Amino acid sequence: MKYSIVSIILLLALNTTATAAPTRVIRYSELILPDKPIAYWQMQANKQGQFHNHLAIAQPLTATTTGKTSTADGPTAPIHPGFGKENNPALGIPTSTGYLVVDDPGNNSPLDFTSGDDITIEAWISPTKLNGFQYIVGKGRTGRSGFPAENHNYALRLTASGNLTFLFRSRTKTGEEQYHRWTSTDSIIAGDGWHHVAVTYTFGKTKNIHGYIDGQRAYGKWDLGGDTGAPPVVDNDQLWIGSALSGNPNSTFEGAIDEVAIYRHRLTAVQIATRYSYQEQTPEFNVKQIPENEVLVQIFEGVNDKSFLSRSPQLTDQYTTSTFAFFQIPNKYNAQGIKIDRSSPFMIRAYGNAVIPTGTHRILVRARNGARLFIDGELKATVPFFNISSKASGAIFEVHHDLAPSIRGLQRGDSEVVLTIEGDGQQHLLRFEMIVGGGKRRPETGETAVCIATENGEFSLLSDHIDVTLTNEPWLEFKRKSHKEINAIDRKNRLAVTTTERDYWHRRHVVAHDIISNLPKLIPPKPVFHESIQNPIDQFINARLGSAKQTPQPLIDDYSFIRRLA
Structure with a gap:
């Protein structure tokens, strides 16, 4: 039996329709793993409170908890379709008192970066409060005994204004050291949900740093130490997620962190854009x-x-x-x-x-x-x-009646x-x-x-x-x-x-009244300045004013009283 080309196409189309499998939901990790990070923490803790690196490499790079952390709700659909609707746990740091610690395996480990090395750091973050310089991830500057106090190999942080910032300490051939900080112009705000942040950089070269916020390029400038080609400080200090400086609260992230990944190569803008997914939820109003x-x-x-x-x-x-x-x-x-x-x-x-x-x-x-x-x-x-400029020298505009x-x-x-x-x-x-x-x-x-x-x-x-x-x-x-x-x-x-507060003070007043009612009754002094007596207490005050040869002042309104107090 022969079939026309059209018939064959129709048969194939019908067969495809009948046997088509349901659309498979791509897991977020499937976006990360093909790009071959050297470390990837999905923030799913085991029973011992450890966060495993989700990569099969020689060094496990397991993160352990220090201080107070919790399990937070990570990004999920429908707001973030790239994660699906299933539960997605994240690292919660509710009170700036906890963080994760990853031991450096030793010299020339996957976590060590030096001159000529490419680095990409990415993470999903949901800050609830911004203060100081809050660490997302950083290697060195932990404050541990046996390591220099200022030994940052690299760090990704947020400023108090929500700007993304990349920091490292350089060391010249003569041994001189200096911090170099790049800060983005764009920022995020605390309390408005999950954001994706990333930075790519090549150590030892200038004019190459790229920052990203929510899949888009975030431009900025080197506002400390300038752009440099000097190599970074490298040692075997730990990598911390969520803090630095011995866990100083002003350096500790407050909120939640998820999907932290580090690469030894630079991701492209296209690759980073695929990470971010967001669907605005239109508010319903009746x-x-x-x-x-x-x-x-x-x-x-x-x-x-x-x-x-x-x-x-x-x-x-x-x-x-x-x-x-x-x-x-x-x-x-x-x-x-x-x-x-x-x-x-x-x-x-x-x-x-x-x-x-x-x-x-x-x-x-x-x-x-x-x-x-x-x-x-x-x-x-x-x-x-x-x-409009806040300077006092601003122009005064005429009133127009056009x-x-x-x-x-x-x-x-x-x-x-x-x-x-x-x-x-x-x-x-x-x-x-x-x-x-x-x-x-x-x-x-x-x-x-x-x-x-x-x-x-x-x-x-x-x-x-x-x-x-x-x-x-x-x-x-x-x-x-x-x-x-x-x-x-x-x-x-x-x-x-203030219902609870007023009830509290009412109970205190009742107790005070009971105590005072059992005390000997005070006899007010002989009234003076009759026109200024509003209650029995005024009689005591007026008596003191009279003995000091002073006269009562007229009553003022509440706002005038507050202004005088101020």
């Missing part, structure tokens, strides 16, 4: 959460400084307000009712509904820092990030953009986002607002139920009212988080 005629404001911490591409932002608070105007954000309190800082920066994301009248309209968006406005899920406006005859001047530090849209007289969902603080900036919102031009040419807040014109008098009055509303939210929140 519009029914928005109260009628109000704006729901969510506060996210753990965001990027100058980007809205946050890895794992944490929703830490939310509140409602009347419209899209932000002069002040509610405070954050601890269990004792003391105001504490949010992460710097943090992000506000506000949702609300508003009718956009029929016709062509101008929308004005003002913001203190980078901001975005979405209408029905579509990005409509972007305000640039804060870029947009509207009596518009309130743009406040120093704020930026504005104007867009033109076609309204249909229908209600639309607005989403406004702004990064607050970050870098050396104070966490302030300035006079952030979303406004729409009215028929008389002025701008007013984009709202269906509040009419506030963007001119000085009504705007300042609305600003004062908004401050009072936020202060009321602060009082409510402070009471809510």
Whole structure:
């Protein structure tokens, strides 16, 4: 029987479809092992707390635990598809008190690098706190007896600002030694999940270091000791993962470390890019959460400084307000009712509904820092990030009235953009986002607002139920009212988080009252300065003032009292 070419192709296609095997999930280790590292720790501890090198080489290079460590959750799908959904343990260092130790097998071991040697170090890291120079991996500088204090063969670290840094100590032919440190311009932030970092370098040569963060080239500079062709210091000191300097807390990584690999050759940018996988998880939001005629404001911490591409932002608070105007954000309190800082920066994301009248309209968006406005899920406006110099010699800008005859001047530090849209007289969902603080900036919102031009040419807040014109008098009055509303939210929140603390002090007051009630009763002195007596204690104070020929001072308000204390 003969078959046409088309028939044969169809039969083959049908047969392939019928017998095709399920797609096999590639394990992350299958990306690493073909590139032949000399050491690869997947951070899967055995019952003895040891972390084996997952390579069959003559020297086992087993890592042992020192101090307090834990098992953390490593990167997994769906956020990091390259790892699959199965459990992936990682090395957890929760309190900067633990690390791993790997003994150097001896002279000319796989862990020793000298002039002319290529090195690649890579790891997945999830820092929860940044302080000092936190070690990911380093050889030497352990502080052990019998070795020089400054003997770094190599080290990969993070700075307090989240920059990637590579460090080693050189030794010239005359015996002179010096540290050389390369630091990336790009950085990561603490608390936003897992990142892949890597560095490639050839010792003894200049202008060849390459750093990588999340699969992308991270440029930087030699900010200590300069670029050098001098050979590195080499000895048989240990390799540590997660710390150095005798376990100094300022040098110890805080967070989690996974998939540490070291190579005696340079990986290419393409190879390193294959390591990184990340799938942004779009936050779900139900519009029914928005109260009628109000704006729901969510506060996210753990965001990027100058980007809205946050890895794992944490929703830490939310509140409602009347419209899209932000002069002040509610405070954050601890269990004792003391105001504490949010992460710097943090992000506000506000949702609300508003009718956009029929016709062509101008929308004005003002913001203190980078901001975005979405209408029905579509990005409509972007305000640039804060870029004004902090120097006192900055220029003073004139107030312009090009947009509207009596518009309130743009406040120093704020930026504005104007867009033109076609309204249909229908209600639309607005989403406004702004990064607050970050870098050396104070966490302030300035006079952030979303406004729409009215028929008389002025701008007013984009709202269906509040009419506030963007001119000085009504705007300042609305600003004062908004401050009072936020202060009321602060009082409510402070009471809510201090229930345990208030119960504790109530019990103490009850005990104190019982003790005092059994003491002999004090008889207040003869009243003087009757107009200044608010309670029995004042009688004692006034009596002392009278004997000193002094008079009571008038009462002041709380804020004046606090200012005098300060």
